[in-house]
Amino acid sequence: MNAVRGLRLCLLAAGSLGFAVLFTLAVLDLPPFGGNFHPYGDRAVRASLLRGTPNTVSSVNFDQRSLDTLGEELILVASALGAVVLLRAVRREEEDEPARHHLGPADVFDALRVTGYPLLPVTVLVGVYIVAHGQLSPGGGFQGGVVLGTALHLLYLTGDYPALARIRPVPLFEVGETAAAAVFVVLALAFAGQVIASNVAVGVEVGCAFVLVLAKFFEQALLIRVPA
Amino acid sequence: MGEVLLVAAFALTALMATAVVLTRDPVRQAIVLSGYGLSLGVLFVTLQAPDVAMAQLAVGTVMVPLMVMLAVAAIRRHQRKDGP
Numbered sequence: 001m002n003a004v005r006g007l008r009l010c011l012l013a014a015g016s017l018g019f020a021v022l023f024t025l026a027v028l029d030l031p032p033f034g035g036n037f038h039p040y041g042d043r044a045v046r047a048s049l050l051r052g053t054p055n056t057v058s059s060v061n062f063d064q065r066s067l068d069t070l071g072e073e074l075i076l077v078a079s080a081l082g083a084v085v086l087l088r089a090v091r092r093e094e095e096d097e098p099a100r101h102h103l104g105p106a107d108v109f110d111a112l113r114v115t116g117y118p119l120l121p122v123t124v125l126v127g128v129y130i131v132a133h134g135q136l137s138p139g140g141g142f143q144g145g146v147v148l149g150t151a152l153h154l155l156y157l158t159g160d161y162p163a164l165a166r167i168r169p170v171p172l173f174e175v176g177e178t179a180a181a182a183v184f185v186v187l188a189l190a191f192a193g194q195v196i197a198s199n200v201a202v203g204v205e206v207g208c209a210f211v212l213v214l215a216k217f218f219e220q221a222l223l224i225r226v227p228a
Numbered sequence: 229m230g231e232v233l234l235v236a237a238f239a240l241t242a243l244m245a246t247a248v249v250l251t252r253d254p255v256r257q258a259i260v261l262s263g264y265g266l267s268l269g270v271l272f273v274t275l276q277a278p279d280v281a282m283a284q285l286a287v288g289t290v291m292v293p294l295m296v297m298l299a300v301a302a303i304r305r306h307q308r309k310d311g312p
Contacts, residue, residue: 153290
């Protein structure tokens with residue numbers, strides 16, 4: 001046992017040392033922090049203004065490098081799919097209906113409820129704004145989608161899990177996720193440069209993916225049980 | 229002025245990261261991790277990367293800590309059922 005441990009430590013030491021040497025060499029060759037020499041940035045800004053997308057980040061994401069973004073989005077789809085498949089009810093586990101647990105509005109502070117309910121529509125509106133203005137101001141499909149996906153869970157914060165379950169029917173979000181991903185694949189491959197449409201497709205896809213993953217985590221934490 | 233802000237943001241991030249490592253209870257750690265996500269968001273804004281900061285705020289302060297909390301809750305529930 002001790003020999004294995006010693007071998008592992010040797011392996012770790014060798015790896016760490018190699019990484020430290022290579023990392024130091026790489027850092028020494030970096031351009032200095034700040035500065036005015038940004039060859040890639042200058043070209044990206046010029047190209048994005050030429051194509052009528054003032055937000056250069058969105059232009060890079062959905063116009064200049066949309067194939068890279070396609071890869072990233074498919075990674076997100078794959079990981080959401082993986083979470084949904086891994087966290088399903090397996091073998092002897094059973095899933096309860098939320099009503100059976102009497103998971104009604106829980107006993108939370110009134111302040112939390114008063115803050116949570118009005119914040120829900122405001123946050124959804126902010127999410128839609130970030131998606132819709134992605135080509136003009138900071139933001140875009142991913143950022144807005146993340147805001148939209150997390151906004152719904154304000155309902156859980158106010159202590160009302162059944163309301164959250166009603167507002168996000170899982171099958172609908174599964175269809176939304178895959179349909180939006182398919183639309184984005186077509187957009188990125190056939191109609192590259194449609195920044196607004198890409199933002200919308202990615203926003204729907206990311207929002208649905210986040211809601212789905214969190215829904216599966218909630219089911220595991222609250223509803224799934226192993227019968228005695 | 230700009231340098232002062234940058235140094236402060238870097239220092240805050242380093243401080244919060246150390247706090248995350250030094251917190252040993254997973255539930256408390258999730259909350260501290262949320263604070264660390266917030267400080268990373270501030271750092272990205274001071275580095276003039278608002279797009280990244282937006283994604284970081286939502287993912288780092290809400291998504292990841294919530295997933296950790298839910299996972300801990302699920303583990304505790306199952307342990308209670310299986311135990312005596």
